[in-house]
Amino acid sequence: MPATPEYTIGCVSLFDAVAAATHVSLTNVDFPTNAEVSDDGSGSLYAQQMCITGFSPVAAMNSKAISQILAFIGLNGQCVGAGLDVSQIDVVQRQMENCDSALGVTPHLRDRVTKGLLRIGTIGVAGREDATISFILDTLADGSNGPVARNPGVAMPTPVVSERYGKGACKLAGVQFPKLDGWDLEFNVQMDEKLPDDASIWPATAGVLTVRPVLVVKHRDLSKVTDALLAVGAEEAAHADTVLQLVKRKNAGAFEDFGDSVHGRITLNGLLLPDNLVSVAAQQKATGTLRLPCSFDGSNAPVLLNFTSPYDPTP
């Protein structure tokens, strides 16, 4: 019986405007086709026709290599295609070697997308875990080919870049919040409806309609939410006084030098609200939740993402 090839997660390759590729490690991939089929809608016992009416693959991916992903996707999303700053994306699955047969030279599987739209989903970190970023690739047809081209005979790209970041000190509306439980920054990048060209099942184009980032912070020092804040219900937060930090971990060490410009610094503008004053059960530590919906300050985008920053223990 011939061996059945089996695959595991590989990497994503992002090609810039001059087709130079960066290969980034992933922790999760989900690539549904969103195929839509419908029958003829008749009153017959059995459907007499079954047609495919839509085919719109969307790749949802997660990675710990946050700076690598953010190098290619900005807050407002990033179009992928010829003549653009990101020209192509490959999602590669690695074939596993098994006891039936040794791997050949090009055993891996590649899904290539030459037109699409990249969006950031969420950046989040909790406790001592590594921070992660989720991002989405909406695939589009380029006018003649389908949105995804699959090739089951490719070599594994090298080198695949791996990065890890841990939770750093942060400041919200001018107040330092040490030892947070964690935070999630949901970018909420909404797209317009993807529609196909006439006589096609593939979406032809897409664009970003709105970007409404929201930060949710879980903290333990309940006293940080003061009576003064509760009296007004919300506090203005600006880029100058609202900072999240991610500390880059060092391979074969703990952290990169704090003075090196390799750490993550995210500043936000918006309105800081106490979302949950206290949440606690017996034999547990109490936590509170803060929410910060972000807005435009008239000059800068609501969230500024900088992963070439030194780390500041007292931001």
Next chain:
Amino acid sequence: MKPLSLITVDARALHVLAAHGKAPVVLRGMDESERAQLAALCDDSGKLVAAAGEKYRLAMIAHYERLKTTDEEFDEPSPVVPEWSAADGPDLKRDGDK
């Protein structure tokens, strides 16, 4: 607020891109004059200059026009053309295609 370390042209240009929701990858496709044009849109403290939004928009239009022209100048096939063949798997043709 601590001053941003916006020393180099590229660091300034990156800050301007971030302020407009764009990723650093945009800088890779820019030539020196385009980078300098972006960098001029913020001062030493990282604050955007007056009418930076409109100037940014015009700079990006010029950048993408140049990228398009550069792409057309090459006779060789673009590396982004998909390698579509029967070996790639099911060929999902459009309705009506044979």
